[in-house]
Amino acid sequence: MKSSNETFKTNHGIEIPCIGFGTWQTPEGPIAVDAVKYAIEVGYRHIDTADIYRNEESVGQGIAQSGIERSEVFVTTKLWNTKRGYEPTLKAFEESLRKLNLKYVDLYLIHWPANKAGWEQLNADTWRAFETLYRDGRVRSIGVSNFLTHHLESLLHTAEILPSVNQIEFHPGYMQAETLAFCRTHQIVVEAWSPLGSGCLLENPQLKEIAGRYGVSVAQVCIRWCLQNGTLPLPKSVTPQRILENADVFGFSLSEADMQAINSLPYMGGSGLHPDKIDF
Ligand code: A2P
Numbered sequence: 001m002k003s004s005n006e007t008f009k010t011n012h013g014i015e016i017p018c019i020g021f022g023t024w025q026t027p028e029g030p031i032a033v034d035a036v037k038y039a040i041e042v043g044y045r046h047i048d049t050a051d052i053y054r055n056e057e058s059v060g061q062g063i064a065q066s067g068i069e070r071s072e073v074f075v076t077t078k079l080w081n082t083k084r085g086y087e088p089t090l091k092a093f094e095e096s097l098r099k100l101n102l103k104y105v106d107l108y109l110i111h112w113p114a115n116k117a118g119w120e121q122l123n124a125d126t127w128r129a130f131e132t133l134y135r136d137g138r139v140r141s142i143g144v145s146n147f148l149t150h151h152l153e154s155l156l157h158t159a160e161i162l163p164s165v166n167q168i169e170f171h172p173g174y175m176q177a178e179t180l181a182f183c184r185t186h187q188i189v190v191e192a193w194s195p196l197g198s199g200c201l202l203e204n205p206q207l208k209e210i211a212g213r214y215g216v217s218v219a220q221v222c223i224r225w226c227l228q229n230g231t232l233p234l235p236k237s238v239t240p241q242r243i244l245e246n247a248d249v250f251g252f253s254l255s256e257a258d259m260q261a262i263n264s265l266p267y268m269g270g271s272g273l274h275p276d277k278i279d280f
Contacts, residue, residue, distance in 0.1 A: 001227045004043055004247050008232050010164035011187040014141045016107070017046035017074050018227060019247055020191065022236030025198075028055040035238045036062025040073065042244055048167075048191075048234045049100075050078035050111055051092065056099035064101065075102060078111040078145055078167075081280060084122050089129035093138065108139040109167055113151040115276050123151065124158040131161045141165070145193075146275045149182045156186075167191035170231050171222055172201055173268040184230070192226045195233040200269040206261065214252045217245060224249040225262050 007015035021039040026032045032055040036047055040063065049059045056077060063073060077100065083092035093108065108130060114122040130142040143165030144155070152166065166183050168176050170192035183190045196219050201207060207218045214221070219235065223246055226233035235246040254262070 001250065003250050005045070008189045010141055010189055011162055012141055012164055014106070014164065016141075016165075016189065016232060017044075018232055019044065019223065019249075020046040020048045020074075020076070020232060020234040021243075022193065022234035023047065023049045023055055023059055024053055024193065024236055026053070026055055026058075026236065026238055028058045030058075031238050032058035033062045033065065035243065037066045038240055039243050040066035040068050043247060044243075045072060046074040046076075048076045048193075050109075051080040051083070051096055052078070052111065056096055057101075060100035060102060070102070074106040075100065076107040076109060076167075077105050078109040079126065081112050081114075084110075084114055084126045086125045086129045086132075089126050090132065093129075093133055097138075104138055104140065106140045107143060107165060108133060108141075109143050109145045109165065110147075112146045112278060113144070113148070113275055115278065119151075120154045123155055127155055127159055127163075131159070134161055143167070143188070145191075146273075147179070148176075148275055149178055151275065152179075152182060152186070152188075162186065163188055165189045165191055167193055167234070169194050169271055169273070170226060170229075171195050171197040171270065172204070172207060172225060172262050173197065173265045174270045175229070175263065180229075180231070190231045192231040192233045194271060195226050195235050196222050197268070197270050204265070204268060206265060210254075210258050210262070214254075216249075216252060219246055220249050220252075221254070221262070224252065224254055225259065228254055228259055229263075 143163040145167035
């Protein structure tokens with residue numbers, strides 16, 4: 001990847017700009033509107049939101065106020081957990097579109113796999129609704145988020161359309177190697193949420209030492225490391241300087257030795273959310 005205009009191509013031929021602007025924990029209102037608007041102004045062409053982030057309206061306003069052509073920006077949103085199942089999914093999708101004030105989204109994701117009794121059927125029913133939305137042209141691509149190998153294997157038994165994306169927590173110290181390998185085998189693009197470990201990696205001495213040698217920040221090292229591992233980072237920030245910095249990762253390349261060193265870092269914190277253990 002040499003610039004943020006480059007794309008990942010999905011198994012259905014859709015191109016996704018290689019850095020996405022994350023909005024998890026960005027509050028609804030002027031902060032979100034301005035952050036999205038600014039991100040688009042400085043070149044981001046990929047915005048990631050979700051029903052549960054409760055900022056779809058502001059994200060939509062930020063996109064509208066930026067003045068960008070709809071076809072020039074790739075927009076993702078996600079189905080929340082309480083709305084799984086065929087009919088509820090179709091309804092939830094319309095609600096997200098209304099809030100975003102868009103006619104379609106580029107990517108719709110199942111936010112988390114169901115994990116209680118009957119989870120396989122529930123995920124399959126939800127996915128059928130995603131396939132309907134895809135066939136009806138309401139979404140350009142469909143995928144999942146936080147799916148581990150067993151969730152994907154189960155989904156693939158009944159899916160008629162292969163998921164294009166699996167968005168997972170992915171940052172130094174938390175690589176989810178098994179899920180990553182499974183997605184590679186099935187040509188599912190892996191998107192990295194919390195590529196900075198929600199900020200908790202930024203003081204790590206090893207990452208600081210590496211960043212110092214390249215003359216970049218630890219955040220830039222983490223984002224670059226995602227790209228060089230073939231994953232699509234979704235850094236979140238509401239701070240203009242950081243928004244700029246996080247997209248400025250194409251002037252250096254991590255050496256093989258540094259990639260290996262970062263790949264070997266132990267777990268040093270993250271969200272702590274496990275798809276089979278969450279109870280929301
Ligand atoms: P803020 O939004 O206040 O700028 P992640 O993307 O891994 O979830 O991390 C997001 C967190 O990291 C937010 O708290 C964000 O703060 C902070 N952050 C984002 N980019 C940078 C950066 N370049 N340097 C330092 N902190 C950053």
